[in-house]
Amino acid sequence: MMSRLSPFSLVIGNIARKPFRTFILSSLVAVFCMAMFAGTVIGLKISTGTQLAADRLGADILFVPYGYEKSVQSSLLRGEPSSFYMDRGLVGELRGEKGVLRVTEQLFLATLKASCCSYPVQIIGFNPKTDFVVTPWMNQSLNRAMNENEVVAGCKISGNPGETIRLFGREFSIAAKLDPTGMGFDTSVFMEVDRARRLLLDSELGLLLRIPEGLDKSTFISSVLVKAEPGTDVTSLVNGLSEKYAIRYNLDFTAIADMISSISSKLSVFASVFRMFSAAVWVLAVMILAFVFTIILQERKKEFGILRIVGASKGHVRRLFVGEALLTSCMGAFCGVVLAALALGLFHTYIDVTLNLPRIGIGFGKTLLIGAGVFVMGLVTGPLACLPLLRKLGSIDSYLIMKEGE
Amino acid sequence: MSVLLEVKALSKRFSRKDSTGQAFNAVSGVDFLLEEGGFLTVTGHSGSGKTTMLTMLAGLITPSSGEVLFRGTNIFSLSDRRLSHLRSKEISFIPQGAELLGNISIYDNVRSPQLFSGGDAEDSGRVDYLLDFMGIGALAEEYPANLSGGEKRRVAIARALFNRPALILADEPTSDLDPENTVMILDLLKKINAEGTGIVMVTHDENAAACGTMRTCMAGGMLEPC
Ligand SMILES: Nc1ncnc2c1ncn2[C@@H]1O[C@H](COP(=O)(O)OP(=O)(O)OP(=O)(O)O)[C@@H](O)[C@H]1O
Ligand SMILES: [Mg+2]
Numbered sequence: 241m242m243s244r245l246s247p248f249s250l251v252i253g254n255i256a257r258k259p260f261r262t263f264i265l266s267s268l269v270a271v272f273c274m275a276m277f278a279g280t281v282i283g284l285k286i287s288t289g290t291q292l293a294a295d296r297l298g299a300d301i302l303f304v305p306y307g308y309e310k311s312v313q314s315s316l317l318r319g320e321p322s323s324f325y326m327d328r329g330l331v332g333e334l335r336g337e338k339g340v341l342r343v344t345e346q347l348f349l350a351t352l353k354a355s356c357c358s359y360p361v362q363i364i365g366f367n368p369k370t371d372f373v374v375t376p377w378m379n380q381s382l383n384r385a386m387n388e389n390e391v392v393a394g395c396k397i398s399g400n401p402g403e404t405i406r407l408f409g410r411e412f413s414i415a416a417k418l419d420p421t422g423m424g425f426d427t428s429v430f431m432e433v434d435r436a437r438r439l440l441l442d443s444e445l446g447l448l449l450r451i452p453e454g455l456d457k458s459t460f461i462s463s464v465l466v467k468a469e470p471g472t473d474v475t476s477l478v479n480g481l482s483e484k485y486a487i488r489y490n491l492d493f494t495a496i497a498d499m500i501s502s503i504s505s506k507l508s509v510f511a512s513v514f515r516m517f518s519a520a521v522w523v524l525a526v527m528i529l530a531f532v533f534t535i536i537l538q539e540r541k542k543e544f545g546i547l548r549i550v551g552a553s554k555g556h557v558r559r560l561f562v563g564e565a566l567l568t569s570c571m572g573a574f575c576g577v578v579l580a581a582l583a584l585g586l587f588h589t590y591i592d593v594t595l596n597l598p599r600i601g602i603g604f605g606k607t608l609l610i611g612a613g614v615f616v617m618g619l620v621t622g623p624l625a626c627l628p629l630l631r632k633l634g635s636i637d638s639y640l641i642m643k644e645g646e
Numbered sequence: 647m648s649v650l651l652e653v654k655a656l657s658k659r660f661s662r663k664d665s666t667g668q669a670f671n672a673v674s675g676v677d678f679l680l681e682e683g684g685f686l687t688v689t690g691h692s693g694s695g696k697t698t699m700l701t702m703l704a705g706l707i708t709p710s711s712g713e714v715l716f717r718g719t720n721i722f723s724l725s726d727r728r729l730s731h732l733r734s735k736e737i738s739f740i741p742q743g744a745e746l747l748g749n750i751s752i753y754d755n756v757r758s759p760q761l762f763s764g765g766d767a768e769d770s771g772r773v774d775y776l777l778d779f780m781g782i783g784a785l786a787e788e789y790p791a792n793l794s795g796g797e798k799r800r801v802a803i804a805r806a807l808f809n810r811p812a813l814i815l816a817d818e819p820t821s822d823l824d825p826e827n828t829v830m831i832l833d834l835l836k837k838i839n840a841e842g843t844g845i846v847m848v849t850h851d852e853n854a855a856a857c858g859t860m861r862t863c864m865a866g867g868m869l870e871p872c
Contacts, residue, residue: 245754245761250747257749257789546745548706550805551734551762553727 247556251563265532265622266572272525273576273618274583279518280610281584282591284602286510298372299465300474301481302494303330309492312348312463321350321362328459330489337481339472344370347436348462361397362428363407365436365461373465374430377418390415392430405429408443433461522617529625533565537629544633558633565622573618577611649718650813650844651680651703656712657867658698672698674867676712680860682812683842687855689872690864696848697742699864700815703846704739705729716813734763738806742817744799746790752777753786756804763809776804780834796827803834807843814838816847820854832857 255262304312304324311322325347334343347365366374368386378392386392391412393399404411407429420426431439441457466481468474482493537544544557552560584591656676661669673695680686690696701707703714705721713720716737721729733739738759746755756773777783780800790798799819806814816835820828832854839845849855863872 245750245757247761249754250750250758250761253747253749253754542745543747545706546741546747548730549704549733549739549741550759551730553730553762555727556730556762 247560247563251560251567254564255567261536262568262571265529265568266575268525268528268532269569269572269618269621270576270579272521272621273573273614274580275521276518276617277577277580277611277614278584279514280614281602281607283512283514284606284610286514288602298376298467300468301466301478303334303464303466303481303485303489304462304492304494306486306490306492309494312494321348321360323348323350324462325455325460326462326489326491327455328461330464330485330491331461333485334464334466334481339469339477339480340466341469342370342372342467344372344465345433345461346373346463346465347433347440347460349436349440361407362424363436363439364428364430365433366430367433372467374418374425377421377425378416382416386415386432388432388435389413390431392416392418394418394426394428394430395420396426397429408439410439522621525621526624529565529569529621530628533625533629537632554633558630561629561633562623562626565626566619567622569622570619573615573621576618577615580614581607581611648682649679650682650684650716651678651846652713652715652718653678653703654713654715656699656702656714657710658695658702658707659710671695671710671867673702673709676867676869678860678862678869680813680844680846683839683844684860685836685839685845685858686847686860686862687858688846688848688862688864688869689850689852689855690848694864695867696864697817698867699869700739700817700846700848704737704815705733706739730762731764734759734761735809736811737813737815738809738811740799740802740806740814740816740819742821744795744802744819746793746798746801746805748790750789751786752782752788752790752793752801755790755801756808758805759809772808773804776807780804781830796823796831799823799827799831800834803831807838811843813844813846816845818848818850820849820851828854 302312305326308322308324311324328345331343331345334340344367346367349363349365350360364374368375374392382392389410389412391405391407391414393405393414393416395418397405397414397417399405399414401414401416404413406412412429412431418425418430437458437460468477478493482491485491486493544561547557547560653676656673657671658673659669660672676699678686688696688699698707702709705714705724708722714722716732721732721737724732746752747758750758753773756776774783774786777786780803782797782800782804785793785797785801790801793801803816803819806816814835819835820831823831828851835845835847836857845858847854847858855861861872862869864870
């Protein structure tokens with residue numbers, strides 16, 4: 241008539257008949273799992289994103305007019321508009337140098353107003369034929385030459401491909417958008433370098449800008465980016481090139497690796513703080529559970545005494561206690577992982593924007609793996625928290641402990 | 647008649663946390679013999695050591711000295727596992743408060759010794775028979791919290807009988823019960839005893855003590871005939 245009574249049904253009974261206790265205990269585990277899961281995913285996104293940024297920026301050396309090294313850094317890193325100019329001749333000369341793989345130029349224009357944004361936008365002219373810096377960030381490839389009135393917009397510029405944007409009083413249509421870069425590119429608009437130059441000269445602003453005397457008005461640029469050949473020592477390449485050209489072209493120069501590593505170390509500190517935080521939450525969860533179990537044991541001495549009376553060995557009692565903790569943390573871990581996955585899935589855009597994360601998925605497989613790992617960690621919190629009590633349950637005259645401490 | 651239980655010089659020393667902080671013997675030098683199917687009653691003042699002695703007979707606490715031989719085997723020479731198994735099969739203990747497991751039904755409480763007595767096939771009518779025998783057949787699906795004190799005791803007795811033990815150790819099974827319930831429980835125990843189960847019963851009640859075939863009194867940890 242009735243199913244066989246098993247230790248498992250006893251565990252189920254204890255959990256089901258104490259919903260409040262079960263809820264509190266498994267919530268603790270759930271909160272830990274949520275923090276751990278979200279923390280790991282976000283941490284991984286940050287490190288993947290930074291790695292990607294370093295990989296994708298792809299340039300090793302940056303040349304700008306003397307005195308503007310700091311400006312170009314804040315331009316690239318924070319998107320603060322700036323404008324400075326030099327002669328394009330350098331591009332051709334660098335292309336012939338040993339150890340140089342690719343060379344491309346950019347032209348910086350600062351706008352004070354644009355229809356899209358409430359803050360000044362940086363317009364960057366780039367050369368689509370030689371570019372290796374901007375193109376990799378485009379979130380859909382542009383398999384054709386850009387026409388006169390097309391631009392590529394950074395991720396924080398509002399407007400989608402096909403829509404128009406007003407710059408220097410002219411309408412441009414957005415041909416493509418960039419993925420988040422975590423750099424100044426996010427608030428920049430890119431157009432063909434010659435188009436950008438004409439735009440600058442045609443506008444009234446052009447007259448006010450600091451175009452140095454003697455600069456050829458049809459070819460000037462702002463910066464030159466160099467990619468070294470693989471295996472080249474960038475530092476000595478920088479030294480060699482600057483010795484040769486710095487004076488002649490009145491140059492500042494910076495090795496981009498130094499710049500990127502400063503960004504990435506900033507971000508990876510953030511990621512490791514997150515990881516440490518998760519680990520701390522885990523240790524805390526185990527400690528809190530252990531504390532709660534100690535209190536519960538006090539309340540349940542009588543129950544364990546009865547188990548001994550009906551023939552449970554110390555091992556049986558221990559296994560029942562651990563089994564209950566395991567099942568409780570199993571429920572908590574499951575809910576925590578599922579809730580965190582749901583939250584990350586539903587609010588990922590919001591989270592990316594608030595935390596200024598690169599908009600890159602880390603992939604379903606990796607997410608699943610992290611979920612599984614966090615679930616296992618959640619699963620063992622309960623049994624781990626039992627460990628201090630197991631000795632108590634098993635070592636001395638256990639019935640006496642259950643009656644009342646000796 | 648063969649010997650069911652032989653107790654030799656059984657003592658339990660506690661270091662009590664009172665003002666003197668001295669160790670004292672809650673049970674000291676208890677000797678007795680109980681034959682198969684015998685019925686021993688123990689009376690004595692509160693604090694005289696009755697519960698302490700009974701829990702030692704059940705192997706739930708270890709004595710400071712002395713032996714408890716169950717059918718010739720010193721139960722304290724057994725491993726915890728084997729001793730626990732013995733408790734689930736042969737030696738049933740009815741605790742003073744008639745405590746039950748609160749999170750499982752009355753039906754499951756009665757068959758709870760089965761949890762730890764190994765994989766024997768269940769005698770499916772056994773629980774129903776015992777509950778009817780105790781007059782609480784209607785309560786099978788209830789939980790302990792919904793039962794009266796007298797009903798709980800009957801469940802505890804049914805649980806003690808579940809595995810057809812050779813020895814029942816009952817700690818004040820009739821205290822706090824009205825005369826009607828007292829008589830009923832005593833009749834049940836007499837009936838069980840008549841079927842061949844040995845009983846050691848601790849009681850404050852003179853009428854209850856009269857049920858035994860052997861009457862003993864406990865005072866200051868020592869057990870004497872009375
Ligand atoms: N775990 C313990 N630690 C210290 N002293 C104890 C412990 N258990 C019992 N005692 C003491 O041992 C003595 C005997 O206790 P026991 O419970 O055996 O008495 P009892 O005869 O069953 O009393 P009652 O009739 O009130 O149930 C008491 O003085 C009690 O305080
Ligand atoms: Mg007592």
